[in-house]
Amino acid sequence: MAPLQPPRRKDPLKRTPLPLLPPGQRSRAAHHLTAAAAEGRFALPRCAACGTFHFPVREACPDCLSARIEMVEAPEGATVLSQTTAEVPADNYFRERAPWRVGLVKMDAGPTALVHLHPEGIAGSRVRLVLMLDRAEQAVLYAGPEQKGADPMTDPQWREMTADPLHRRVLITDARSFAAPALVKALVEAGAREVRLGLPEAWKPFAAGKLTALPGVSVVPLDLGSERSVADHARDYGGKTEIVINTADHMRPGGALGGSITATRDAMEAVVFGPMRLAQALAPAMIGRGADGPTGAAAWVNLLSVHALAPSPALAGWSAAQAAALAWSHSLRADLAQGGVKLLNLFCGPTDSDWFQTWPQPRVGGSAVATAAVSGLKRGLEEMFVGDVAKDIQARLAANPKAVEREMRQG
Amino acid sequence: MARRGYEDVVLTVPVTVPYQRYSVESTAWWAGRALAALAAGAGMSHRDFDGFSFASFSAAPDSAIGLTQHFGLSPRFLDFVPLGGVAGVVSLRRAARAVQMGDADVVACVAAETNGVHTFRYGLENFSRFSQDAVYPYGAGGPNVSFALICQNYMAQTGATREDFGKLCVAMRDNALKNPNALMKKPLTLAQYLDARAIAPPIHLFDCVMPCAGAEAFLVMREETAKAQGLPYAHLLGSIERHNAFAEDPVQMRGGWAKDMPELYAMAGTTPAGIDVVNTYDDYPFVCMMQFEDLGFCKKGEASDFVQAHDFTIAGDFPHNTCGGQLSAGQAGCGGGHMGIVEVLRQVTGQAGPTQVSGAKRGLASGFGMINFDRGLGSGAVILGGEGA
Numbered sequence: 022m023a024p025l026q027p028p029r030r031k032d033p034l035k036r037t038p039l040p041l042l043p044p045g046q047r048s049r050a051a052h053h054l055t056a057a058a059a060e061g062r063f064a065l066p067r068c069a070a071c072g073t074f075h076f077p078v079r080e081a082c083p084d085c086l087s088a089r090i091e092m093v094e095a096p097e098g099a100t101v102l103s104q105t106t107a108e109v110p111a112d113n114y115f116r117e118r119a120p121w122r123v124g125l126v127k128m129d130a131g132p133t134a135l136v137h138l139h140p141e142g143i144a145g146s147r148v149r150l151v152l153m154l155d156r157a158e159q160a161v162l163y164a165g166p167e168q169k170g171a172d173p174m175t176d177p178q179w180r181e182m183t184a185d186p187l188h189r190r191v192l193i194t195d196a197r198s199f200a201a202p203a204l205v206k207a208l209v210e211a212g213a214r215e216v217r218l219g220l221p222e223a224w225k226p227f228a229a230g231k232l233t234a235l236p237g238v239s240v241v242p243l244d245l246g247s248e249r250s251v252a253d254h255a256r257d258y259g260g261k262t263e264i265v266i267n268t269a270d271h272m273r274p275g276g277a278l279g280g281s282i283t284a285t286r287d288a289m290e291a292v293v294f295g296p297m298r299l300a301q302a303l304a305p306a307m308i309g310r311g312a313d314g315p316t317g318a319a320a321w322v323n324l325l326s327v328h329a330l331a332p333s334p335a336l337a338g339w340s341a342a343q344a345a346a347l348a349w350s351h352s353l354r355a356d357l358a359q360g361g362v363k364l365l366n367l368f369c370g371p372t373d374s375d376w377f378q379t380w381p382q383p384r385v386g387g388s389a390v391a392t393a394a395v396s397g398l399k400r401g402l403e404e405m406f407v408g409d410v411a412k413d414i415q416a417r418l419a420a421n422p423k424a425v426e427r428e429m430r431q432g
Numbered sequence: 433m434a435r436r437g438y439e440d441v442v443l444t445v446p447v448t449v450p451y452q453r454y455s456v457e458s459t460a461w462w463a464g465r466a467l468a469a470l471a472a473g474a475g476m477s478h479r480d481f482d483g484f485s486f487a488s489f490s491a492a493p494d495s496a497i498g499l500t501q502h503f504g505l506s507p508r509f510l511d512f513v514p515l516g517g518v519a520g521v522v523s524l525r526r527a528a529r530a531v532q533m534g535d536a537d538v539v540a541c542v543a544a545e546t547n548g549v550h551t552f553r554y555g556l557e558n559f560s561r562f563s564q565d566a567v568y569p570y571g572a573g574g575p576n577v578s579f580a581l582i583c584q585n586y587m588a589q590t591g592a593t594r595e596d597f598g599k600l601c602v603a604m605r606d607n608a609l610k611n612p613n614a615l616m617k618k619p620l621t622l623a624q625y626l627d628a629r630a631i632a633p634p635i636h637l638f639d640c641v642m643p644c645a646g647a648e649a650f651l652v653m654r655e656e657t658a659k660a661q662g663l664p665y666a667h668l669l670g671s672i673e674r675h676n677a678f679a680e681d682p683v684q685m686r687g688g689w690a691k692d693m694p695e696l697y698a699m700a701g702t703t704p705a706g707i708d709v710v711n712t713y714d715d716y717p718f719v720c721m722m723q724f725e726d727l728g729f730c731k732k733g734e735a736s737d738f739v740q741a742h743d744f745t746i747a748g749d750f751p752h753n754t755c756g757g758q759l760s761a762g763q764a765g766c767g768g769g770h771m772g773i774v775e776v777l778r779q780v781t782g783q784a785g786p787t788q789v790s791g792a793k794r795g796l797a798s799g800f801g802m803i804n805f806d807r808g809l810g811s812g813a814v815i816l817g818g819e820g821a
Contacts, residue, residue, distance in 0.1 A: 043569055043571070044557065044564070044568045044569050044573065045569075046557070046564050046568075047564065047565055048561050048564065048565050051565040051566075076566070077561075077562045077565045077566040077805065078565065083679075102581075102585060102682055102683045103581040103582070103584045103585040103588075103683055104581070104584065105577060105580035105581055105584055105632045105633055105634075105635070106630075106632065106633060107571050107572065107576070107577050107580075107631075107632045108629070108630045108631055108632060108633075109576075109629075109631050109632075110571040110572075110573070110577070111552075111553065111556060111573045111574040111576075112568070112571060112573050114571075115571030119571075121571045123570050123571060123572055123577055123581070124581070125581045125585075125683060125806060127682050133682055133683075133806055134566065134806075135566060135567055135570050135572060135578075135581075135805075135806060136570070137570060144584070144585065144588060155569060157569070159569060161569050161570065
């Protein structure tokens with residue numbers, strides 16, 4: 022299949038198609054797959070008693086009837102048994118996108134499954150399975166080429182389930198973020214059509230340096246704290262933004278009793294109210310353009326701290342603001358979902374921002390954030406843990422959240 | 433343990449409430465027409481039916497029990513079998529044992545389905561949990577895509593061709609033209625079949641049934657009751673039923689019939705050669721071919737040769753789906769599973785009128801249903817014997 026071409030200028034006389042979504046109803050148990058897909062893991066249900074993988078997700082093992090079903094990382098390989106192309110699907114979402122390729126595969130893990138099948142997959146061929154979040158943000162199986170690193174981006178079915186920056190216009194909300202330079206470079210390399218850096222308090226000095234020399238990169242004034250600034254931006258760029266990367270932050274140390282209430286309020290303003298203001302102005306247009314061709318509106322990315330999940334007593338006010346930002350992001354995700362627009366949260370450990378200057382290594386640099394963001398967009402993920410500290414806390418939280426709470430006292 | 437036969441249990445009063453592509457009436461309306469036709473046909477009041485076995489996908493929020501009050505029935509045997517294409521066989525088997533053991537005297541077996549403009553879509557969306565979790569999200573809502581995947585593999589494994597499917601479809605259309613109740617009224621040629629537009633290759637337009645509203649029904653009673661009422665009747669000579677058979681087959685190549693077929697003929701005291709008329713479950717013609725194999729009319733993988741060697745019209749050497757099948761008469765939801773039984777009952781009791789196969793005394797009707805995930809789960813078959821035309 023031919024690589025995706027840059028979009029042509031839109032025909033102003035044509036109505037932008039309203040976003041339709043694939044069927045989104047799932048059983049509660051099926052959301053174990055959603056959880057894996059959100060993080061880009063390939064996990065399948067397996068009986069804890071007899072070790073047999075099965076699919077679809079069941080409430081009891083069909084081999085031994087044990088109710089102890091666990092989600093386990095599973096081999097990704099599979100062999101295509103049969104394939105077809107739905108020319109006239111009953112469902113409107115698929116009808117609009119037909120022909121749509123599906124296949125029946127025998128997984129190396131054992132079970133048979135129906136899959137979204139890449140264009141070259143035919144009976145007998147080997148495929149590699151990925152658990153993806155489709156446009157309804159529910160887990161589905163995609164069978165791509167077997168060789169690792171093969172680029173499925175030419176497959177429109179894959180593109181439907183991802184938010185690749187290729188040919189898309191991206192807003193980075195805070196040009197002054199430590200991660201902004203690396204994000205710009207990574208997005209340009211990934212083929213973004215435009216990268217806009219929002220510059221708060223434009224009267225303060227800002228050295229854009231070589232960034233604006235890159236193709237499609239510009240700096241525009243944007244104060245998320247200002248109703249007017251956000252409205253101005255939305256008016257100019259509302260219909261021209263396909264990806265938002267929210268890098269706004271305001272980290273100030275301080276404990277629950279000794280910390281500054283003003284600093285906490287400022288943090289809430291920066292990481293909750295500011296993005297909320299921007300989303301209310303910009304997101305409705307994105308939702309409306311969720312099906313605006315192969316480069317329609319795709320995703321909102323939040324740069325968050327892992328302390329949103331595990332507060333640090335030394336960063337009490339800021340952790341609370343991060344937790345608020347996380348809680349609010351889930352509601353924003355629900356609203357964006359109406360247009361099939363994804364929301365990706367990047368949970369970072371201590372970063373290279375100035376305010377973490379005295380914190381021990383390893384810290385998260387801009388390039389790690391940029392690599393994660395672009396990779397997460399290309400894979401259509403919802404949650405990523407960036408850096409060793411964040412991954413460590415993620416693993417410990419899964420094992421025992423209470424232990425994490427106690428251990429956070431030591432920093 | 434050898435299965436006990438059905439002895440003096442008989443089927444009478446074949447009823448088809450003529451199908452409509454779409455209906456503004458409710459499912460209960462269609463069930464009511466079927467019950468009225470059964471009562472009229474039997475020459476008794478519907479209040480004399482002390483058993484009621486009901487099959488439907490579209491009766492919600494009612495099940496069989498609500499309908500007893502709706503229709504003024506007071507049964508002592510009540511059954512609800514929303515089992516799609518295998519509902520007819522399941523319903524008949526249970527009713528027959530109830531009558532044989534005296535738990536009921538006259539059981540009305542009714543499949544009724546309405547079809548509004550959106551009924552089919554609602555049905556798809558709420559069909560089953562596996563379908564909701566692992567089929568519908570792939571654009572495979574409705575059976576076409578799922579059966580295309582099974583059909584593609586069947587063709588690759590057995591060498592069956594679209595010409596084979598076409599021959600069956602053309603014969604069924606020929607038969608349907610003799611059935612005044614069939615929805616399809618125009619002749620179909622093999623060329624038209626082959627040139628039809630693709631739905632999900634290898635499934636093309638004329639491989640697909642047309643969902644419709646309709647009802648199918650019959651009565652199960654003891655022979656003495658049928659004689660007393662002066663009703664033509666057929667004996668239930670043999671039956672099989674099996675669900676989720678051969679789960680180990682990666683793609684469905686056979687149904688449960690393959691497991692139980694010897695028992696079916698042994699119970700009926702006959703062989704495939706002793707069957708005069710056959711009605712297979714025909715949601716897709718390759719499924720008919722699978723049944724020819726699994727029900728012993730030819731060996732596994734040889735249905736293509738079998739199809740080419742026989743004539744499947746009413747006057748042919750292998751009269752098959754004599755009412756036109758679901759492919760040409762219409763698929764009234766769960767009624768599709770009763771259709772074959774009702775048609776075979778007509779045939780072996782000499783009541784088939786324009787679709788009558790002369791001299792048909794023993795007929796086989798099979799059912800197949802519920803594509804829950806990657807395969808049809810339910811399969812069953814019955815052999816009926818009567819005096820013939």
